Amino acid sequence: MYCLWLRFDDEQDSCCDSSDLEKEEKAINWSETDAVQNTAIYVETGSTLPFHLAANTQENSDQNVTNGLLRKIISGTNAAACSTQGLIPSHISQIYDELFVIHQKLQRESLAQQEYALQLRKREHFLTERETVLFSHEAALAKIRGVEEEVHTKLGIIKEQHEAEVKQLTEVLREITKENRRLKSSFDTLKEVNDSLRKQRKHELLTVKKSNNICQVVQKSKPVKQEKVTVTSKNAKLPTNSQVYELLTFLMDWISDQHLSKIKIHEEREDSHKPQTIETSKKICTQERCMKLLPIATEQLQWMPFVNSKLHMPVIKFIYWSIRQLDSGVQHAAMTSTMRRLGEDIFKGIVIKGNPDSSSEQSTESKSKLAAFFKSSCMPLRFLSTLIVLKTVTQVDYLAQAFDSLRTDLKTDEGKALFLEYQCVPIILSHLKVSSRGLLSVAFDGLLQMTTESDSSQPFLEACSNESFFRTCSLLLRSSKLDTQILEKLCVILQKLSRIKSNKKMFEMFALHQMIQELHRTTNPDHVFLCINLNSILLNLGLSRSNSLISGLSTSH
Structure with missing residues (x-):
């Protein structure tokens, strides 16, 4: 530029x-x-x-x-x-x-x-x-x-907590619904049983009337004899009557302890496959005598309020062992009516106003007298009365109260000792039926009380180590109507029995081991307690290779 x-x-x-x-x-x-x-x-x-x-x-x-x-x-x-x-x-x-x-x-x-x-x-x-x-x-x-x-994170946490709470409440609601269904089922069962009992009572009405007529004749004949005695000596009458009752009760106590109870023990230990022998004929004879004595003993309960309460126990014990003698015998219609009346008297007790032996003036002045059996404060008397009710009564509400009383008494060592003394296992077994679902749970509660750690637990397990008990368990396991709660109780008892080596043949005889294997395979894993006991049973029977820790856990339970 x-x-x-x-x-x-x-x-x-x-x-x-x-x-x-x-x-x-x-x-x-x-x-x-x-x-x-x-x-x-x-x-x-x-x-x-x-x-x-x-x-x-x-x-x-x-x-x-x-x-x-x-x-x-x-x-x-x-x-x-x-x-x-x-x-x-x-x-x-x-x-x-x-x-x-x-x-x-x-x-x-x-x-x-x-x-x-x-x-x-x-x-x-x-x-x-x-x-x-x-x-x-x-x-x-x-x-x-x-x-x-951050808000999304907190909302996610709140949502998870909400879902957990909803799930928990749903489980609670499901359990409540199941319980309501069980109660409804029990109520329906009670209703059916009561309806059948009502029909049975109508059918037995004529037999009861005949029996009452006979009793009235006997009662009319007794005052005549007693009037003759009063003419000779009124002051000596009551002591003589009480001495007679003392003598009778001592004899009943003696017969019960030395004869009837021992025969029952021998019967449970003998082989059922043996042919009839002299012992069998004696057993039949004893049953026939008991059938004759039971109606009379039932009538004598009306006199119990007028005698010393210490004499009640021998009479109730004699009646109990007499009934036990009839377990395998054939009972006719008259005995069925007697059993029903006996069970109701034992359950309700005897209440009488005045003394039938005294004069009319003394009778009006005397107070009401009571002989309490099922509701007695004495445990041995109450325990035996409970067993008699379980053997004779068919009303479900009475049986439920009897099982509740038995469960309460079995919480004590004295109650467990009485359970073994009076050989109660067959009585409980008679109620372990699928048809009586309303009573299955409370019946198992009594057996579970006996399995708790005590001096009576091992003798109880030995008493259960027989064919009748394992046969009953087999029938229960074959049923598809048992709920999980009853299965858990049954498996706890079977787990205890599986620890006795001699019971392995019982499991095999009634195919219990196969049913337990199948049950273990199909049980929901959420039922942890049931699965642990099933696995422990298989382990004790040598059918499982599971860790021994599971066996220790079920034993602790």
Whole structure:
């Protein structure tokens, strides 16, 4: 550019040489072309280049254009002067005029570009502020996202807790529903049994009336004899009567302890497959005698309120062992009626107003007398009365109360000793039937009380180690109507019995081991206690390779 300026000044100074004019024209054209190209470059790249680069480019271009225009103005002035002097041709002067017009246009475009650059600066400033606002919004959104994630986490925890609570409440509701169904089933069973008992009582009405008539005849004949005794000596009558009862009760106690109970023990230990022998004939004879004595003993219960309460126990014991003698015998209709009446008297007790042996004046002045058996405060008497009720009564509500009383007494060592003394296992077995589902659970509760750690637990397990007990268990396991609660109680007892090595043949005889294997395979794993006992039984029988830890767990339970 500096060279061009020197050249341009030289040309102006000379203004004579045509070759110099041509050179000057070329230099001016080159300068304008350069300025236009620079402006074009700025226009084309201004939209893509950064603002500060575009501004620099624009300033350089404007400076170049300004310098060129100044040159043109100077040259134009000189040219005009030269033209007036006739030094520059007309066509060159016209070119200079056109270039001057172009210069003005470029000035206007330069001003427009400057205004556009100012707008771009303002827009850049606006965008910068907006970008700052967006960054602040983005930071706020990031914080909101963090809070949202935390809220979602807490909501997930609350939802899990809610689902757990709902699941727990659902399980509780399911258990309550099952219990309600059991209660309804028990109620239906009680209703069916009561209906059958009502029909049975109607059927036995004639037999009961005949029995009552016989009793009335006996009672009418007794006062006649007693009146004869009163004529001789009224003062000696009561002591003589009490002595007779003492004698009878001593004899009953003696017979019960030395004869009836021992025969029963011998009967349970003998082999059922042996042919009939002399012992069998004696047993039949004993049963026939008991059948004759039981109705009389039942009538004598009416006199119990008038005798010493210490004499109640021998009478009840004699009645109990007499009933036990009839377990395997055939009972006719008269004995069924006697058993029912005996059970009701034992359950309700005997309440009598006055003494039938005394005069009418003394009878009106005397107070009511009571002989309590099932509700007695004496445990041995209450225990035996409970066993008699379980043997003779068929009403489900009476039986439920009897089992509840038995379970309470078996919580004590004295009750467990009485259970073994009076050989109660067969009595409980008679109620372990699928048909009496309402009593199955309470019956098993009594047996479970006997399995708790005590001096009586091992003798009890030995008393259960017989064919009748395992046959009953086999029938129960074959049934599909048992619920999980009863299965757990049954398996606890079988687990205890499986620890006795001699019982392995009993399990095999009644195929109990196969049923337990199948039950172990199909039982829901959620019933942990049942699965542990089933596995322990199989382990004790040598049918499982499970860890001995499971056996220890079930034993502790």
